[in-house]
Amino acid sequence: MKAVRSSSHSGDRSGSRPAARRPKAPSASRRGKPENSSAAATSKSERSRDLILHSAAQLFRRQGFSATTLRQIAAKTKIKAGSIYYHFDSKEQILDEVLDRGLRHVFETVKNSVERAGKVSHRRKIGLAIEAHLVALLETSDFTSANIRIYGQLPEQLKKPHRPLRRAYAEYWDQLFIDARRAGEIRADMEVVPLRMFVIGALNWTIEWFRLENRDAVLELARRTETLIFEGVNKP
Amino acid sequence: MKAVRSSSHSGDRSGSRPAARRPKAPSASRRGKPENSSAAATSKSERSRDLILHSAAQLFRRQGFSATTLRQIAAKTKIKAGSIYYHFDSKEQILDEVLDRGLRHVFETVKNSVERAGKVSHRRKIGLAIEAHLVALLETSDFTSANIRIYGQLPEQLKKPHRPLRRAYAEYWDQLFIDARRAGEIRADMEVVPLRMFVIGALNWTIEWFRLENRDAVLELARRTETLIFEGVNKP
Amino acid sequence: MKAVRSSSHSGDRSGSRPAARRPKAPSASRRGKPENSSAAATSKSERSRDLILHSAAQLFRRQGFSATTLRQIAAKTKIKAGSIYYHFDSKEQILDEVLDRGLRHVFETVKNSVERAGKVSHRRKIGLAIEAHLVALLETSDFTSANIRIYGQLPEQLKKPHRPLRRAYAEYWDQLFIDARRAGEIRADMEVVPLRMFVIGALNWTIEWFRLENRDAVLELARRTETLIFEGVNKP
Amino acid sequence: MKAVRSSSHSGDRSGSRPAARRPKAPSASRRGKPENSSAAATSKSERSRDLILHSAAQLFRRQGFSATTLRQIAAKTKIKAGSIYYHFDSKEQILDEVLDRGLRHVFETVKNSVERAGKVSHRRKIGLAIEAHLVALLETSDFTSANIRIYGQLPEQLKKPHRPLRRAYAEYWDQLFIDARRAGEIRADMEVVPLRMFVIGALNWTIEWFRLENRDAVLELARRTETLIFEGVNKP
DNA sequence: CATGAATGAGTCTTCATTCAT
DNA sequence: CATGAATGAAGACTCATTCAT
Numbered sequence: 001m002k003a004v005r006s007s008s009h010s011g012d013r014s015g016s017r018p019a020a021r022r023p024k025a026p027s028a029s030r031r032g033k034p035e036n037s038s039a040a041a042t043s044k045s046e047r048s049r050d051l052i053l054h055s056a057a058q059l060f061r062r063q064g065f066s067a068t069t070l071r072q073i074a075a076k077t078k079i080k081a082g083s084i085y086y087h088f089d090s091k092e093q094i095l096d097e098v099l100d101r102g103l104r105h106v107f108e109t110v111k112n113s114v115e116r117a118g119k120v121s122h123r124r125k126i127g128l129a130i131e132a133h134l135v136a137l138l139e140t141s142d143f144t145s146a147n148i149r150i151y152g153q154l155p156e157q158l159k160k161p162h163r164p165l166r167r168a169y170a171e172y173w174d175q176l177f178i179d180a181r182r183a184g185e186i187r188a189d190m191e192v193v194p195l196r197m198f199v200i201g202a203l204n205w206t207i208e209w210f211r212l213e214n215r216d217a218v219l220e221l222a223r224r225t226e227t228l229i230f231e232g233v234n235k236p
Numbered sequence: 237m238k239a240v241r242s243s244s245h246s247g248d249r250s251g252s253r254p255a256a257r258r259p260k261a262p263s264a265s266r267r268g269k270p271e272n273s274s275a276a277a278t279s280k281s282e283r284s285r286d287l288i289l290h291s292a293a294q295l296f297r298r299q300g301f302s303a304t305t306l307r308q309i310a311a312k313t314k315i316k317a318g319s320i321y322y323h324f325d326s327k328e329q330i331l332d333e334v335l336d337r338g339l340r341h342v343f344e345t346v347k348n349s350v351e352r353a354g355k356v357s358h359r360r361k362i363g364l365a366i367e368a369h370l371v372a373l374l375e376t377s378d379f380t381s382a383n384i385r386i387y388g389q390l391p392e393q394l395k396k397p398h399r400p401l402r403r404a405y406a407e408y409w410d411q412l413f414i415d416a417r418r419a420g421e422i423r424a425d426m427e428v429v430p431l432r433m434f435v436i437g438a439l440n441w442t443i444e445w446f447r448l449e450n451r452d453a454v455l456e457l458a459r460r461t462e463t464l465i466f467e468g469v470n471k472p
Numbered sequence: 473m474k475a476v477r478s479s480s481h482s483g484d485r486s487g488s489r490p491a492a493r494r495p496k497a498p499s500a501s502r503r504g505k506p507e508n509s510s511a512a513a514t515s516k517s518e519r520s521r522d523l524i525l526h527s528a529a530q531l532f533r534r535q536g537f538s539a540t541t542l543r544q545i546a547a548k549t550k551i552k553a554g555s556i557y558y559h560f561d562s563k564e565q566i567l568d569e570v571l572d573r574g575l576r577h578v579f580e581t582v583k584n585s586v587e588r589a590g591k592v593s594h595r596r597k598i599g600l601a602i603e604a605h606l607v608a609l610l611e612t613s614d615f616t617s618a619n620i621r622i623y624g625q626l627p628e629q630l631k632k633p634h635r636p637l638r639r640a641y642a643e644y645w646d647q648l649f650i651d652a653r654r655a656g657e658i659r660a661d662m663e664v665v666p667l668r669m670f671v672i673g674a675l676n677w678t679i680e681w682f683r684l685e686n687r688d689a690v691l692e693l694a695r696r697t698e699t700l701i702f703e704g705v706n707k708p
Numbered sequence: 709m710k711a712v713r714s715s716s717h718s719g720d721r722s723g724s725r726p727a728a729r730r731p732k733a734p735s736a737s738r739r740g741k742p743e744n745s746s747a748a749a750t751s752k753s754e755r756s757r758d759l760i761l762h763s764a765a766q767l768f769r770r771q772g773f774s775a776t777t778l779r780q781i782a783a784k785t786k787i788k789a790g791s792i793y794y795h796f797d798s799k800e801q802i803l804d805e806v807l808d809r810g811l812r813h814v815f816e817t818v819k820n821s822v823e824r825a826g827k828v829s830h831r832r833k834i835g836l837a838i839e840a841h842l843v844a845l846l847e848t849s850d851f852t853s854a855n856i857r858i859y860g861q862l863p864e865q866l867k868k869p870h871r872p873l874r875r876a877y878a879e880y881w882d883q884l885f886i887d888a889r890r891a892g893e894i895r896a897d898m899e900v901v902p903l904r905m906f907v908i909g910a911l912n913w914t915i916e917w918f919r920l921e922n923r924d925a926v927l928e929l930a931r932r933t934e935t936l937i938f939e940g941v942n943k944p
Numbered sequence: 945c946a947t948g949a950a951t952g953a954g955t956c957t958t959c960a961t962t963c964a965t
Numbered sequence: 966c967a968t969g970a971a972t973g974a975a976g977a978c979t980c981a982t983t984c985a986t
Contacts, residue, residue: 045970064389067302070956083971085957149389152444153300186469194457198464201441202434208388209433221430228434232468233422281945306981318983319946327981517949536861539774542977555950557978624916625772625857658941666929669917670910670936677909680860693902700906704940705894753966778960790962791967799960 024089049087051077057098057142061207065095065150065158092158099162102147106136107169114176122180123230129176130229131222133203138210139218148204170196199229285323287313293334293378297443301331301386301394328394335398338383342372343405350412358416359466365412366465367458369439374446374454384440406432435465496561521559523549529570529614533679537567537622537630564630571634574619578608579641586648594652595702601648602701603694605675610682610690620676642668671701757795759785765806765850769915773803773858773866800866807870810855814844815877822884830888831938837884838937839930841911846918846926856912878904907937 055076059068070091074081088094113132114125136144151159151166173196180186186195202225210221291312295304306327310317324330349368350361372380387395387402409432416422422431438461446457527548531540542563546553560566585604586597608616623631623638645668652658658667674697682693763784767776778799782789796802821840822833844852859867859874881904888894894903910933918929 043969048970062389063391064300064302066300067389067391069954071954079970080972081956082958082973086970091956153298153303153385155299155303180469190469191460194460195464195469197442197445198438198461201444202438204444205437205441206433208437208440224427224430225434228431228465228468230468230470232464232466232470233416233426233431234466234468284945305979307979315945316947317981318948321982321984322945515948520949534861535863536772536774538772539861539863541975543975552951553977554952554979558949563977621860625770625775627771627775652941662941663932666932667936667941669914670933673913673916674906674910676916677913678905680909680912681905696899696902697906700903700940701936702940702942704936704938704942705888705898705903706938706940756966777958779958787966788968789960790969793961793963794966 024087024093045087048077048079048083052079052084052087053094053097053101054142056094057102057146060095060098060150061142061146065154095154095158096161098143099147099151100165102141102143102145103162103165103169105141106133106144106147107165107172109133109136109140110169111172122176122183122185123226126176126180126229127222127226129173130199130203130226131219133200134206134218134222134225137203137207138212138221145207149207170200173200202229281323284313284315284319288315288320288323289330289333289337290378292330293338293382296331296334297378297382297385301390331390331394332397334379335383335387336401338377338379338381339398339401339405341377342369342380343401343408345369345372345376347408358412358419358421359462362412362416362465363458363462365409366435366439366462367455369436370442370454370458370461373439373443374448374457381443385443406436409436438465496559496565517559520549520551520555524551524556524559525566525569525573526614528566529574529618532567532570532622533614533618537626567626567630568633570615571619571623572637574613574615574617575634575637575641577613578605578616579637579644581605581608581612583644594648594655594657595698598648598652598701599694599698601645602671602675602698603691605672606678606690606694606697609675610678610684610693617679621679642672645672674701753795756785756787756791760787760792760795761802761805761809762850764802765810765854768803768806768858769850769854773862803862803866804869806851807855807859808873810849810851810853811870811873811877813849814841814852815873815880817841817844817848818877819880830884830891830893831934834884834888834937835930835934837881838907838911838934839927841908842914842926842930842933845911845915846920846929853915857915878908881908910937 052073056068056073059072059076070084071081073094074084077084084094088097110129110132113128117125117128120128137148138145151162174192177186177190177192177195181188181190181192206221210217212218288309292304292309295308295312306320307317309330310320313320320330324333346365346368349364353361353364356364373384374381387398410428413422413426413428413431417424417426417428442457446453448454524545528540528545531544531548542556543553545566546556549556556566560569582601582604585600589597589600592600609620610617623634646664649658649662649664649667653660653662653664678693682689684690760781764776764781767780767784778792779789781802782792785792792802796805818837818840821836825833825836828836845856846853859870882900885894885898885900885903889896889898889900914929918925920926
């Protein structure tokens with residue numbers, strides 16, 4: 001009940017190329033695994049690939065896609081720029097994989113968190129989703145934060161392959177809200193899509209300002225956010 | 237009680253340069269004027285400058301700063317890339333001015349809206365601020381939306397000159413919340429900074445998804461957002 | 473009765489590109505003019521374009537397409553490599569134009585030479601064609617020699633746009649032979665296609681060894697070749 | 709009376725290098741053997757070497773030297789690019805050997821064919837030479853066709869080591885013509901060098917268009933060519 | 945004011961080559 | 966013998982910038 005199906009596009013665009021070398025596609029052993037799995041990346045190649053992706057994610061997150069150069073990625077990975085092409089076909093392919101991992105990571109984190117909770121109130125579920133989303137975004141994954149931060153500014157053609165998964169994630173949240181509303185835990189007159197936008201927006205914007213200081217900071221932020229969303233700022 | 241002081245930095249960095257032909261600095265007549273003033277842009281030069289800035293703002297907003305080329309800006313302005321240098325010293329200078337105008341625009345819009353209201357409840361004031369912020373962001377100013385969208389990914393050195401004004405704007409909101417809390421319209425245990433982040437985050441994130449369709453769409457969105465913030469999603 | 477229709481493809485492949493600048497397409501004033509027209513190339517841009525093409529043709533001819541770098545072309549033209557892109561979209565576009573000019577040049581030279589002769593024997597016509605082809609190839613046009621020399625090694629996709637014109641040229645020769653055979657000046661059992669290949673082959677191969685020394689060398693070579701083709705090496 | 713002395717240069721340029729593992733020079737057992745001998749290629753190493761050379765020859769022939777990458781050669785040979793360096797010091801060394809084999813192959817083929825004929829007319833000898841040259845070029849050897857096709861575009865320094873053998877081959881043809889002329893089978897006023905160029909040119913150019921379809925096609929072509937050369941196109 | 949033409953630094957990418965395993 | 970992984974030099978191409986006209 002865990003792995004989010006990869007948007008299965010990743011790397012497809014390179015289909016026409018001669019595809020000389022080997023790696024270039026996410027190794028079977030990694031596909032679908034949680035991105036920050038501490039389970040040792042096996043081959044040397046896989047380790048390098050991973051390091052490159054991590055470097056890229058951090059840089060994309062900070063500077064955006066187009067402001068990030070392959071030389072920067074290489075430098076951070078302590079290899080030379082040309083070497084990147086042993087592992088990837090193009091800068092775009094790196095982007096694709098960063099985006100994909102990032103979204104799959106939040107999605108899985110949120111899903112697992114909610115499902116693990118079992119029978120709890122809808123508010124609790126939404127609270128857990130908020131917390132999981134924030135944890136993924138702010139604590140555990142550069143991929144997720146990179147995705148959230150840069151996606152909006154990418155050219156259409158780069159966004160396209162990631163739409164299905166994005167939509168799926170949005171629908172997952174919508175369902176949480178729909179269920180809660182049906183159960184009467186959310187006002188009946190509340191429309192789901194703007195609500196989801198509002199919530200996700202408030203969560204996502206945290207990348208712009210939140211600086212992780214201690215383990216509990218994110219949890220604290222999550223709690224606060226949940227309260228705000230459910231109760232607003234009004235006097236009770 | 238209108239004009240927000242420009243962050244006074246704009247163009248300063250070019251101080252050492254030989255000071256080419258003429259303009260290069262916002263013309264006296266424009267300084268401090270509301271950005272969308274339809275009041276006669278006077279000289280031809282000023283009109284071109286303005287058109288360039290508008291083109292730049294739109295492109296920055298859509299693609300980010302580094303993905304936007306001067307030639308794109310020129311093309312959208314229907315001039316040639318070289319001509320931009322009659323009006324600006326560098327791409328950075330354009331950025332500076334776009335950012336500055338953008339922030340001043342929201343700031344003024346919000347301030348004016350609140351002040352014009354006169355004696356009203358704090359909730360009403362905050363509601364007006366929300367509305368004004370959204371209007372500036374989604375309806376009236378490409379500068380504002382450009383600013384909001386790209387600021388976070390800019391290198392330190394480009395952000396720096398804009399910090400004072402950003403801080404001022406943040407403090408303005410903080411004050412709104414502090415006043416409301418003091419007046420008991422907001423729960424006493426609510427900390428102001430995270431609250432502001434939450435609210436501004438929810439508002440700013442709308443650029444990522446909101447598509448302006450009709451005049452009232454933004455107002456409707458603003459109302460909805462105000463309700464959410466004050467009352468939350470709970471059953472009343 | 474002169475200009476050979478350009479294969480009209482030239483530059484078409486760049487159709488999808490944003491096409492920012494201007495020149496990039498052969499200027500109207502040059503299209504269809506004989507390549508070595510001494511009629512002054514007018515604008516500065518046109519002159520540069522032309523110089524680049526000439527440099528490219530010479531280098532392509534000597535080293536082949538892929539062994540020739542833009543830097544070499546630039547150096548020979550005494551400009552910087554980046555400047556080439558003011559005039560051309562890509563190395564391929566340069567190639568296209570070199571090939572096109574080259575073939576149009578021989579074609580026109582041959583056609584004009586034959587037509588100008590008026591009512592003469594078929595053998596004379598073929599003799600003139602041989603001479604004209606050799607002159608174009610060895611004396612007047614780097615474009616023609618470049619074309620002949622590199623065409624065969626180009627990847628399919630680069631050859632494609634030039635096929636129609638090549639075919640037309642081949643058919644022109646075929647017609648010369650067909651007419652001569654019908655008139656009884658060529659043995660009736662002689663098949664035209666292999667004959668054309670034989671003749672054109674013998675002519676084209678001269679690039680591999682012939683070094684132009686004096687004005688008459690080519691004419692002398694042409695005469696010799698004509699004799700060989702018509703009479704063979706046999707004792708008369 | 710068969711083997712054409714290799715131009716003995718092959719690999720010499722690598723003289724200064726540290727002399728890696730082992731082979732790198734054509735194994736003793738192969739030196740001087742006819743290139744397509746099916747007589748057991750012995751060691752595994754030797755077989756690989758050979759496969760690499762064949763792949764290279766085909767690619768050089770089709771695309772030229774500089775457009776052919778080591779990875780393409782490796783792919784065609786079904787090994788990895790790095791492995792090539794066990795057998796060769798550099799791409800240039802491969803080229804050298806391809807060129808050398810190619811020329812030795814035609815040379816031997818022609819020589820053998822002529823010598824085997826014994827006492828025959830000079831025209832017959834030349835006819836056999838034509839046939840043998842075409843067979844080598846179009847049917848039996850990628851090395852020969854690669855040589856003929858790419859030699860002219862190589863940089864001086866790469867051509868140099870192959871000149872002696874080329875000259876020898878040219879002289880062999882010259883001798884055939886001289887003998888024929890002395891015997892009165894060729895017109896006395898016919899100069900030998902341009903004649904050889906004409907003939908070899910017509911033969912060599914066939915690579916540009918001839919597509920081998922059936923066993924006899926080459927022989928048919930050879931016959932036609934011989935007739936043309938001796939009798940020309942005139943009515944008899 | 946604006947453009948045409950050019951420049952040079954830097955971008956992504958390719959490729960021959962190396963070398964430890 | 967062969968490969969996997971990497972390197973560095975170079976290639977095509979882009980782009981902010983300059984400046985004479």
